[in-house]
Amino acid sequence: MLKWLFNVLQLINHGMTPSFLDEVREVTKQFFALPMEEKQKYSRDAESADGIEGYGNDKILSEKQILNGTERLHITLNPEQRKLKFWPENPKVFRDILNDYTIKLSMVIEIILTAIARSLDLEDNCFLDQYGKEGKMNAGFNYYPKCPRPDLVIGIEEHTDAAAITFLLQDNEVEGLQFQKDNQWFKVPIIPEALLVIVGDQAEIMSNGIFKSPVHRVVTNSERERISLAVFCLPGFNEEIGPIDRLVDESRPRLYKKVPHIFKET
Numbered sequence: 001m002l003k004w005l006f007n008v009l010q011l012i013n014h015g016m017t018p019s020f021l022d023e024v025r026e027v028t029k030q031f032f033a034l035p036m037e038e039k040q041k042y043s044r045d046a047e048s049a050d051g052i053e054g055y056g057n058d059k060i061l062s063e064k065q066i067l068n069g070t071e072r073l074h075i076t077l078n079p080e081q082r083k084l085k086f087w088p089e090n091p092k093v094f095r096d097i098l099n100d101y102t103i104k105l106s107m108v109i110e111i112i113l114t115a116i117a118r119s120l121d122l123e124d125n126c127f128l129d130q131y132g133k134e135g136k137m138n139a140g141f142n143y144y145p146k147c148p149r150p151d152l153v154i155g156i157e158e159h160t161d162a163a164a165i166t167f168l169l170q171d172n173e174v175e176g177l178q179f180q181k182d183n184q185w186f187k188v189p190i191i192p193e194a195l196l197v198i199v200g201d202q203a204e205i206m207s208n209g210i211f212k213s214p215v216h217r218v219v220t221n222s223e224r225e226r227i228s229l230a231v232f233c234l235p236g237f238n239e240e241i242g243p244i245d246r247l248v249d250e251s252r253p254r255l256y257k258k259v260p261h262i263f264k265e266t
């Protein structure tokens, strides 16, 4: 208990205060509220090597999918890998706030990976060592417009996050995120001062399945629009990840092979 309290105090110490989280939400809302031509200055370019980075709508993946104008902006946060052409200049403070958020989150990811190790009575560094010194942080900003038929249209289909850890900043007024457990969907409540920590597939692998990467989805809302910001923290490209040795024994056999980092770039 004391260990967890210590971790929470450390987060506040690193400036991840409720008012700072409000500022991050505010610039997200302001960006999506801009006129379409302004947002399209940052459009992703499907033909180039920039992959999913940039601003755009959902792609149609199946015939059944009904489009609802969901908008997204993806940017890489790591300073040395930033592609500033995708970083909004409007609102004016967007880049400064996102830069601050990056610095704070890179401290928070260390705290969380250390806390996970401690909670399993392992050495502090065992998750961090696999995560590596060059972990990648990808930000996904989401805007879900209000939708006249929430029964027909989903905001994000059910999925797990491929990251090690995702930090999710939810809308402070509108619900939408749901997690699946025992074949039932559970709503995530709004806690404005909280950053939601989601275990991703890679942390599930490292923990040999002790931590589960939960299936989640986002439903739409007929009355209100909603925003969120997910930051996916991925191990460095040179890292190989696999179950931590001390979590494999006769009672808990190895559930996963060692795998190269799944986002390895060629």
Ligand SMILES: O=C(O)CCC(=O)C(=O)O
Pocket: 140, 142, 156, 161, 168, 170, 176, 177, 216, 217, 218, 227, 228, 229, 230
């Ligand atoms: O919008 C949300 O609350 C969740 C978004 C999400 O799950 C994702 O971007 O992977």
Ligand SMILES: [Fe+2]
Pocket: 159, 160, 161, 216, 230
């Ligand atoms: Fe997700």
